[in-house]
Amino acid sequence: MGVAQLMPAWVIVTSVAVGYLLVSLGVGLLSGRNASKGPEGYIAGDRTLGFLILYFVMGASIFSAFAFLGGPGWAYSRGAAAFYILAYGTVGLIPWYAFGPRVAALGRQFGYVTQAELFAHRFQSRWLSAILAIISLAAFVPYLTLQMRGAGYVFNVVTEGRVPEWLGAAIAYGVVVIYVLASGVMGVGWTNTFQGIFMMVLAWGLGLYLPYKLYGGVGAMFTELAAAVPEMLAPPGLDAAGAAWTWGGYGSAIAVSAIGFSLWPHYFMKIYTARSDDVLKKTVIFYPTFQIFLIPILFIGFAGILRYPGVTPNEAILPTILMSMDLPAVVVGLFCAGALAASMSTGDALLHAAGSIMVRDFCCVLYPRKLTDGEQTRLIRILLILISLLAYYFAIVSEVSLVALLLMSYGFLVQIAPVMLSTLYWARSTPQGILAGLVAGCGTVIIFQWFPALQWQQIQPGIFGLLVNLVVLITVSLATRPMDEGHVAQFVVD
């Protein structure tokens, strides 16, 4: 009789998960030793990150708890609608190949560590900086909250309810807060490398094993599905209510996600961390090798359709399948660790960015005198703790549905695209045009979100906002005085 049979399954599962958490903590604490103490080190890693770490920073940050919960969930209940997740990542990061090196060079020249610093300097507007900081915070908090909920949920399900959700979320994010406080972006980077490898192995492992176990193989699975429920395999698939989704809804989900992909402030600021243009370019080129793991993720969801009908909420499908199979507890523990890794690798980047952005782009900009490096990092750490507590409150204590807020934040995010394009490619844009366009765009998003009937063909509010944004940006810019040519020439392509 081995030890494994003497211990209840949930103890083994918890031990494996705790083992993973301890490794994450160790990696996170050790990684910040060599970075400089001020904002350049804490936020931008002294601009020394190499290809491997940047590859995993991007890959792991991008793939959140959604990868193991929502992703399979969408495939399970909405069928081919889930393909949108695979689609937008194919083109989404490519713009970095074009503007990344330029942004990194400007960052080195002017000392930027956040996205808004570039835009605010280009357009000489502190208001722009403050508005973008608020938009970022409003987008990050629900996103972080959902990651915390995901962590708590998984830990609870795999231990058959013995680890309460508040405790699972608190332990996982306690670890995150400690290593982000201690090591800043270097902590995010190295833990993401460890977590990213974990996630990839788990996704490929489960994504190939489950179809094999439940159907005899991927081909056999899809042959059965094609015969039984072909409507699940033909895009655009189903909407949230189970009715047929429109091409407008599906296509605009891809468009909004793809446009916003290169602009999410917590990804964008990683451009400044790259050691060289070559590192940046390789990260963009090789990103699809990470993205492709979404295919086995989708397989998992599809595998549930004909074998585990009626599971709600749809995010529960992967944990439900795993807990119903007679898998060794160690394997279940590894799944738990992988799901925690997915959540934490996104949460750490969000938390780190939220604190950094609020200090650099809001506090520093509005405070009457310049804050010293020491004051900035101290303030970032204080804000980190406050923001994590706020997100935890929403995750565990409050019942508020944040999905609507998160969807709206995607719409706001897309409004940054005209700002980005004008910064580097349109000299004639003016601060008034940029601000007017941004406000008009965000206002349109709010209106279309509040009155869903306005969403023609179920097209995302962000698209309508973008159209309004561009029209306002162009007309107001042309109607106002051009900026100083010498100043603009430092930024725009010539």
Added chain:
Amino acid sequence: MRLSPRFFSSKLSATQRRVYRAVTGWFVFVAAAMLWPLYTPFARVRPLVLGMPFSLFWLAFLLVASFGVAFAMYRWESRS
């Protein structure tokens, strides 16, 4: 001051400009090929390729092919 936007530097050679335009064209095609109406004929269940419904295989193919195109451009840049 120039009224229209400029996306490619005037300092690029004609060959460079051609390559970047072609790669941009590829990615515009890829984006369109994942959306209505260009995706529609490929958004079918059969035939199953590599075990996957054709609609999913098409997206996987675009991903892998795009990786190839981008990689080729990167190598070309490093050599010139």
